[in-house]
Amino acid sequence: MAKSVKELGKQWMISSFSKRGFSTACSTLKSSSSSSSTMEKQSGKSVNLFTAVNQALYIALETDPNAYLFGEDVSFGGVFRCSTGLADQFGSKRVFNTPLCEQGIVGFGIGLAAMGNRAIAEVQFADYIFPAFDQIVNEAAKFRYRSGNQFNCGGLTIRTPYGAVGHGGHYHSQSPESFFCQVPGLKVTFHSASIGALHVEVFILYLQSPAQAKVKVVIPRSPKQEKGLLLASIRDPNPVIFFEPKWLYRLAVEEVPEDDYMFPLSEAEVIRHGSDITLVGWGSQLAVMEQACVDAEKEGISCELIDLKTLIPWDKETVEASVRKTGRLLVSHEAPVTGGFGAEISASIMERCFSRLEAPVARTCGLDTPFPLVFEPFFMPTKNKILDAIKATVNY
Amino acid sequence: MYSNMVTLQVMDTIFYEAQRQGRISFYLTTNGEEAINIASAAALTPDDIIFPQAIGFGKRVTYHGMLPKWLQYREPGVLLWRGFTVQEFANQCFGNGADYGKGRQMPIHYGSKKHNYVTVSSTIATQLPQAVGAAYSLKMDKKDACTVTYFGDGGTSEGDFHAALNFAAVMEAPVVFICRNNGWAISTPTSQQFRSDGIVVKGQAYGIRSIRVDGNDTLAMYSAVHAAREMAIKEHRPILIEALTYRVGHHSTSDDSTKYRPVGEIEQWRMARDPIARYRKWVEMNGWWSDEDESQLRIEARKQVLDAVQVAERVKKPPLAELFTDVYDQPPSNLCEQEKFLRNIVMKHPQDYPTDVPV
Numbered sequence: 001m002a003k004s005v006k007e008l009g010k011q012w013m014i015s016s017f018s019k020r021g022f023s024t025a026c027s028t029l030k031s032s033s034s035s036s037s038t039m040e041k042q043s044g045k046s047v048n049l050f051t052a053v054n055q056a057l058y059i060a061l062e063t064d065p066n067a068y069l070f071g072e073d074v075s076f077g078g079v080f081r082c083s084t085g086l087a088d089q090f091g092s093k094r095v096f097n098t099p100l101c102e103q104g105i106v107g108f109g110i111g112l113a114a115m116g117n118r119a120i121a122e123v124q125f126a127d128y129i130f131p132a133f134d135q136i137v138n139e140a141a142k143f144r145y146r147s148g149n150q151f152n153c154g155g156l157t158i159r160t161p162y163g164a165v166g167h168g169g170h171y172h173s174q175s176p177e178s179f180f181c182q183v184p185g186l187k188v189t190f191h192s193a194s195i196g197a198l199h200v201e202v203f204i205l206y207l208q209s210p211a212q213a214k215v216k217v218v219i220p221r222s223p224k225q226e227k228g229l230l231l232a233s234i235r236d237p238n239p240v241i242f243f244e245p246k247w248l249y250r251l252a253v254e255e256v257p258e259d260d261y262m263f264p265l266s267e268a269e270v271i272r273h274g275s276d277i278t279l280v281g282w283g284s285q286l287a288v289m290e291q292a293c294v295d296a297e298k299e300g301i302s303c304e305l306i307d308l309k310t311l312i313p314w315d316k317e318t319v320e321a322s323v324r325k326t327g328r329l330l331v332s333h334e335a336p337v338t339g340g341f342g343a344e345i346s347a348s349i350m351e352r353c354f355s356r357l358e359a360p361v362a363r364t365c366g367l368d369t370p371f372p373l374v375f376e377p378f379f380m381p382t383k384n385k386i387l388d389a390i391k392a393t394v395n396y
Numbered sequence: 397m398y399s400n401m402v403t404l405q406v407m408d409t410i411f412y413e414a415q416r417q418g419r420i421s422f423y424l425t426t427n428g429e430e431a432i433n434i435a436s437a438a439a440l441t442p443d444d445i446i447f448p449q450a451i452g453f454g455k456r457v458t459y460h461g462m463l464p465k466w467l468q469y470r471e472p473g474v475l476l477w478r479g480f481t482v483q484e485f486a487n488q489c490f491g492n493g494a495d496y497g498k499g500r501q502m503p504i505h506y507g508s509k510k511h512n513y514v515t516v517s518s519t520i521a522t523q524l525p526q527a528v529g530a531a532y533s534l535k536m537d538k539k540d541a542c543t544v545t546y547f548g549d550g551g552t553s554e555g556d557f558h559a560a561l562n563f564a565a566v567m568e569a570p571v572v573f574i575c576r577n578n579g580w581a582i583s584t585p586t587s588q589q590f591r592s593d594g595i596v597v598k599g600q601a602y603g604i605r606s607i608r609v610d611g612n613d614t615l616a617m618y619s620a621v622h623a624a625r626e627m628a629i630k631e632h633r634p635i636l637i638e639a640l641t642y643r644v645g646h647h648s649t650s651d652d653s654t655k656y657r658p659v660g661e662i663e664q665w666r667m668a669r670d671p672i673a674r675y676r677k678w679v680e681m682n683g684w685w686s687d688e689d690e691s692q693l694r695i696e697a698r699k700q701v702l703d704a705v706q707v708a709e710r711v712k713k714p715p716l717a718e719l720f721t722d723v724y725d726q727p728p729s730n731l732c733e734q735e736k737f738l739r740n741i742v743m744k745h746p747q748d749y750p751t752d753v754p755v
Binding site for chain 1: 421422491499500501502505517518519520550551553554555556581582583584588589590650655656713714716718719720723730731734738741742744745748749750753
């Protein structure tokens, strides 16, 4: 299997280098990437998350001479060290600092992408993405649709670190993903990657989080996911926002294959099988949910845990299939509960599985307050909050 | 003015050490920029409203260890000048129950209503258009006051900077823009930030009287701000001051700036052009200051700051109820429900929650 995947990878590489337009090349890639998700190969070294990001960026720049990497402080390696060494390797014309202006970064990226390049833009913190909101919502997301597909900025990928980190306060902790899940013109509820779509990609955390350090569940998984999903996002023919859990940049360590591989977007993954309740989450919240599943199991409750990975367009089928089996659903995210993406999942599953549901869909999420510094442990959807909700749902 | 500059320097040193010892999560110093801070504050009146800078000149910083910490404000000197006590600074940095911000924001996000110092956020340049709106209000109310807003060279790249300058000129708002051009936005030198001749020309382009000052020259800074204030209020017009300086410290406690700039350059500024040393020479020359005064001041300042840190550390955190207040003027039903739910959870799982937050 590994060999055939490699072959496919090679084919793709050849086809994509030979031409500048990459949209078709990417679809080839998509089919090959489905195979790669089953890849068993573990040839890589143990690396942490920011190193996996660095590897993915290296490969993206190496395999496509029309790929560019830019953002604030990117040149010296970025404040999270994700772009270390890349400016030396690929030169300051392809990897560079921008002025301090998020709307400029994204607008510049759209233009660069519209000319057939891969623009990999970094917004230093997701909390600072809002000045670029207009460029993302009114420009990037509608570029293809409003021109009748004459133009597109599909080569644009916006990487941005998100989420709690223990002491980030209001402006270094937020999870703004749901803002981007309701962009007019986007087909949010359809499984479609082709129409002016803005993917909201959030990958897995799924290893020990500092909160659970004493439990130490090291499941070697996340940096590998990161690399495969980031490469898929960069090469996807639609603009993608790629949220990275900054809490895990250094914490998450696992073996990551050194070669060029991708995981498909919009494909959720069942990362723990169970029969009594389905749990859906993404990003760093999965580690917390995993702990709740382990504790629930001790009390005889069998939980199925799904990593949604991509929020728009999201893999409704996988969630639906699981809920049809378990009859119960719990969604958990760090963002405030009101208007969070959990609401969308809940409504959709209610529509599709109403007669099968044995309890109301539960949501264990952040509170409806700004992200508070000293109250952070109270704000967060902790393991015990989830565990309580699991029990309440199962015993409904 | 001199003793305030020294106190600020001492406070910076001790808070910086406290961060390094893990007692507070983040800190950012004003080293080398004390003159801009204190001299501008001295040239204003307490009625002038300050919209401080959120982030240094650039903003956030490198992640050392996993911590999100990098920040901003480099105008604590203005607060110090206006009588914000060292204890009040320490309370904010420790996010304790006496912090006016109720422990909700990261260290150095000061704010004080009674000192006309609007609470800082971490975002860049967002305070600039707000300062213009506030200035317009002062003008309409015929107040003998202006607004003063600070920002760094990096902040001038944000859209809000341009919006603010244009609005200020068109609305004839009495606002003084003070730009600290210290050469660096975290790792990004000004050559990668803009290609104009500094900031002063941008003010002129928007039709704003603009002046460039040596930000390490305390007296020059004082004169410029004093004159700008008079002009802004009497003539109903914005003024832009570009203060040239150098960030001697790292961007923040999360940053190690020797990774991207030469140590020799930092030392040159620290030794030869230090604003405190320059100003001290002048006060000494006038016979107003001696070595004895200096050592006494430093000993006292150090003691004051250390005491404040110890006190702040012992004060309990704000009570849990403060998590839900101030989101709106009155908590709506969803927050009331969530508070009730949370209190049950805390009672059920007390081991999950910090013990220094009164429930």
